[in-house]
Amino acid sequence: MSRGVGSPPHRRSPGGPEPGRRGRPAGRGRAARRRGIALHVACIAVTLFMGLPIYLIALAALSSRESLNRFPLPLVPSDVSVETMRVFLETTGVVAGFQNSVEVGLLSLVLSLALGVPAGYAVARYAFRGRQPYQLFLLLTRALPIVVLSVPLARVFLATGLYDTTYAVALLHTALALPTTVLITSAIFVAVPVEHEEAAMVFGATAPVAFVRVVLPQALPGIAAAAIFTFVTSWNEVLGAAVLTLGRRTLPAQVLSTLADSPLAFRFAGGFALVVPALVFIAFMRRYLLNMWGTTLR
Amino acid sequence: MPGAVTTAPNPAATGSGARRRRRRARIPAPVLLIAPSVVFLAALFLWPIGVGVAQAFTGADGATVAHLRRMVDDPYFWDAARNTALLIVVLIPLQFAFALAMALLLRERPRLSSFYFYVWCVPLAISDLAAGLVWLAIFADRGYLNSLLARLGLGDGYAWLSYDNQATVFLAVLLAELWRATSLVLVIVVAGLQNVPRDYDEAAAVFGATYWQRLRHVILPQLRPSLQVALILRTILGLQTFAVAQALTGRNFPLLVGETYQWYVMLRNEGVAAAIALVILVASIGTAVVYLRVLRDPAAGSLR
Numbered sequence: 001m002s003r004g005v006g007s008p009p010h011r012r013s014p015g016g017p018e019p020g021r022r023g024r025p026a027g028r029g030r031a032a033r034r035r036g037i038a039l040h041v042a043c044i045a046v047t048l049f050m051g052l053p054i055y056l057i058a059l060a061a062l063s064s065r066e067s068l069n070r071f072p073l074p075l076v077p078s079d080v081s082v083e084t085m086r087v088f089l090e091t092t093g094v095v096a097g098f099q100n101s102v103e104v105g106l107l108s109l110v111l112s113l114a115l116g117v118p119a120g121y122a123v124a125r126y127a128f129r130g131r132q133p134y135q136l137f138l139l140l141t142r143a144l145p146i147v148v149l150s151v152p153l154a155r156v157f158l159a160t161g162l163y164d165t166t167y168a169v170a171l172l173h174t175a176l177a178l179p180t181t182v183l184i185t186s187a188i189f190v191a192v193p194v195e196h197e198e199a200a201m202v203f204g205a206t207a208p209v210a211f212v213r214v215v216l217p218q219a220l221p222g223i224a225a226a227a228i229f230t231f232v233t234s235w236n237e238v239l240g241a242a243v244l245t246l247g248r249r250t251l252p253a254q255v256l257s258t259l260a261d262s263p264l265a266f267r268f269a270g271g272f273a274l275v276v277p278a279l280v281f282i283a284f285m286r287r288y289l290l291n292m293w294g295t296t297l298r
Numbered sequence: 299m300p301g302a303v304t305t306a307p308n309p310a311a312t313g314s315g316a317r318r319r320r321r322r323a324r325i326p327a328p329v330l331l332i333a334p335s336v337v338f339l340a341a342l343f344l345w346p347i348g349v350g351v352a353q354a355f356t357g358a359d360g361a362t363v364a365h366l367r368r369m370v371d372d373p374y375f376w377d378a379a380r381n382t383a384l385l386i387v388v389l390i391p392l393q394f395a396f397a398l399a400m401a402l403l404l405r406e407r408p409r410l411s412s413f414y415f416y417v418w419c420v421p422l423a424i425s426d427l428a429a430g431l432v433w434l435a436i437f438a439d440r441g442y443l444n445s446l447l448a449r450l451g452l453g454d455g456y457a458w459l460s461y462d463n464q465a466t467v468f469l470a471v472l473l474a475e476l477w478r479a480t481s482l483v484l485v486i487v488v489a490g491l492q493n494v495p496r497d498y499d500e501a502a503a504v505f506g507a508t509y510w511q512r513l514r515h516v517i518l519p520q521l522r523p524s525l526q527v528a529l530i531l532r533t534i535l536g537l538q539t540f541a542v543a544q545a546l547t548g549r550n551f552p553l554l555v556g557e558t559y560q561w562y563v564m565l566r567n568e569g570v571a572a573a574i575a576l577v578i579l580v581a582s583i584g585t586a587v588v589y590l591r592v593l594r595d596p597a598a599g600s601l602r
Contacts, residue, residue, distance in 0.1 A: 039403060039406050039408050040408060040409075042399075042403055043403055043408050043410075043411075043414050046399075046400055046403065046414070046418065047414055047417050047418070049477070050417050050418050050420065050421065050477065051417050051420075053432045053433060053435075053436060053477060054420065054432065056432070056435050056436060056442050057431070057432040057435050059442075060435045060442075071440055071445070071448065071454075071455075072445040072448040072449050073440070073441070073442055073445040074445075075442065075445065075446065075449070114334075115334045115335045115338055116335060118331040118332070118334070118335075119331055119332040119334070119335040121331060122327070122328035122329075122331035122332050123328075123332070125328075126326075126327065126328035128326060128328040128329065130329070131328070134332055134336070137336070137339070138339075141339050141343050143530070143531075143534050143582060143586055144343060144347075144579070144582070145534070145537060145538050145555070145575070145578050145579060145582050146538065147538065147555045147558050147559075147574075147575045147578055148346070148347060148350060148575045148576070148578060148579045149342065149343065149346045149347075149350075150562075150575075151350060151353065151558065151562055151568055151571045151572045151575050152345075152346035152347070152348075152349035152350035152353055152572065152575075153342070153346045153349075154562075154568070155349055155353065155568065156345065156346060156349055171342060172342070174338070174342075175338070175339060175342035175343065178335055178338065178339060179339070182335060232423045235425070236423070236424070236425030236426075236427075236428075237425070238425060238426075238427045238541050239538075239540065239541070239555060239558075239559060242559065242563060243559070243562055243563065252425055252427050252428075252541075255427065255431075256427055256541060256544065256545075257563070259544065259545060259548075260548060264434075264438060264440075267431050267434060267545070268431065268434075268435050270431060271428050271430075271431025271432050271434070271435065271545075274424070274425060274427065274428035274431070275424055275428050275432060277423070278420055278421075278422075278423035278424045278428070279420060279423075281423040282416065282419050282420050282422060282423050283416065285423075286412075286415070286416055286419070289419055289422070289485050290485055290488060290489040290492070
C-alpha cells in the first residue's frame with residue numbers, strides 16, 4: 001500500500017516518462033538552437049534595414065557622376081570617386097553652410113549649457129516650491145512644434161535686426177534644446193553624491209568652489225553628452241533655419257532651399273554630408289543614449 | 299539631500315551673516331538658478347506664439363480672417379492635413395510594433411548586441427531632410443531599387459515617386475519615416491525594459507506562461523509609462539514631419555509643416571503661414587490632451 005502510494009513518482013522517473021525526459025532536453029536544445037538562429041536572423045534583418053540605406057547613400061555619394069548616370073546602378077562599389085562630393089563642396093553656399101552650421105551649433109551649445117546646467121543643478125539638488133510646475137513647463141516647451149515659433153520669430157527678428165544672422169538661428173535652436181539639456185543635466189547631478197559636495201564645504205570650500213572642483217569633474221561626461229545632443233539638434237534642424245535666414249543658411253537649410261533645382265548627384269552628396277556626422281555623434285553618445293532619451297524623459 | 303547645500307542653518311551667525319542669509323532667503327538659490335532658463339524660454343516661446351496669433355488674424359487693415367479663408371480655400375491645405383493624419387495613423391502603430399520587437403530582440407542579449415544597438419540607433423541623429431535624401435537614392439527613378447529590380451529582370455523602372463502613383467509615394471515616405479524615427483521609440487522602450495525586473499518574467503515562465511502571455515501580461519503593463527511618453531512624443535513629432543516628403547517628392551506629398559514652409563519661403567505670405575502653424579499647434583495640444591486623458595486611466599488596459 002505504502003509502496004503503492006510512493007511508487008507513482010518513483011515509477012515516473014525510471015519508467016515511461018524517462019524517454020520523454022531524455023527526449024525533451026534534446027528537443028528543448030533543438031528548439032533553443034532554432035530560437036537562437038531565429039534571433040540572429042531577425043537581428044541581421046533589422047540591421048540590414050537600418051544599415052543598408054546608409055551604405056547606399058554612401059555608395060551614391062562616392063560614385064562618379066558618370067557612373068550615377070548609368071542605369072542599372074552598380075550595387076557594389078565599382079569605381080569609388082570623390083568627384084560627386086567635390087562638386088557638391090564646391091557648389092556656392094555649401095562650405096559657407098558648413099561654417100554657419102558649426103557656428104550655430106556651437107553658439108546654441110554654449111548658450112544652452114550656460115542656461116541649462118544651473119537649472120539642472122537646481123532641479124537635482126533642491127526641493128523648492130515651483131519645481132513641479134517648472135518641470136511641467138519644460139515638458140510643455142518640448143512639445144511645442146518648431147514651426148509655430150519660426151514664422152513669428154522671423155518677424156520679431158526682422159524688427160530687432162537679428163534676422164538672417166547665425167545668432168537668430170542659434171537662439172531658436174537653444175530654445176529647442178534647452179528643456180532637454182535641463183532634464184539630462186539634472187539626471188546627471190542626481191547621480192553625483194551630495195556627500196562629496198558637503199565634504200568639500202566642510203573643508204572650507206564655498207558652494208561655487210565645491211561645485212566647480214568636486215561636482216563638475218564627475219558630471220563632465222554627462223554634460224558633454226548633453227552638449228553633443230544640443231549640437232545634433234541644431235545640426236539637424238532645418239525648418240527654422242530656413243525660415244530665419246536668407247543668406248546665412250545652415251547646411252540643411254542650404255540643401256533644402258536648392259533641392260528643387262539641383263541634380264540628383266548633388267542631393268545624394270548632400271544627404272551623405274548630413275548623415276556622416278550622425279554616425280560620429282551616435283558613436284560618441286552610445287553610452288548616454290538610454291539616459292538621454294529614456295530615463296530622463298519621465 | 300535637498301536644500302543641503304546653502305541652507306545649512308548656522309546658529310552662530312553674526313549680524314551681517316544673518317542679513318546676508320535673509321537676503322538670500324528672499325530670492326532662494328534654486329530660483330536664481332532656474333530663472334535665466336525660465337526667462338529665456340518664456341521669451342522664445344510665449345512671445346512668438348502671441349505674435350503668431352496676431353500674424354494669423356491681422357491684415358493690412360485690422361483684424362481679419364482673410365488668411366484663414368485663404369488657407370482653407372487652398373486645396374493643398376486639405377491634402378496636407380489628410381496626408382499628415384494618414385501618415386501618423388499608419389506610421390505610429392507600425393513604429394511601435396517594430397521598436398518593441400527590436401527592444402525584445404536586444405533583451406535576449408544576442409551576440410554583437412552592442413553593435414546592433416549602435417546601428418539601430420544611428421537614425422536618431424539623422425535629420426528628416428537627410429533621411430529623405432537617403433531614401434531618394436533608393437526610390438528615385440534611376441535609383442537603387444529600380445536598379446536592383448532591373449538586374450533581377452523585373453521590369454525596367456517604376457516611377458515610385460511620381461504624382462500619379464500616390465500609393466507608392468506614401469509608401470516611400472512611410473518607409474523613410476519608419477527608418478528614421480523608430481530609433482527614438484527604441485531607446486525609450488529599451489530604457490523602460492531595463493526597469494522591468496527579469497524575476498517577474500521568469501516567475502511567469504516557471505508557472506508555464508508562454509512568451510506571448512508574458513509579453514501581454516507581464517512586460518507590456520510595466521512598459522506602459524515608457525510607451526506613453528514615446529507615444530505622445532512621436533505623435534507630436536509626427537505632426538512636424540516635412541523634410542522627408544520634401545526631399546523625396548517635392549510637393550507631390552504635401553504635409554502641413556511643408557505647407558507652412560511653402561507659404562512662407564516660396565509664396566512670401568506670412569499670414570497664411572502663421573495660420574497653418576497655429577493649426578499645427580492646436581493639433582499638437584489636442585493630441586497631447588487626448589492622450590493624457592485616455593492613457594491616464596489605468597483600467598484602460600494596454601496601449602493601442
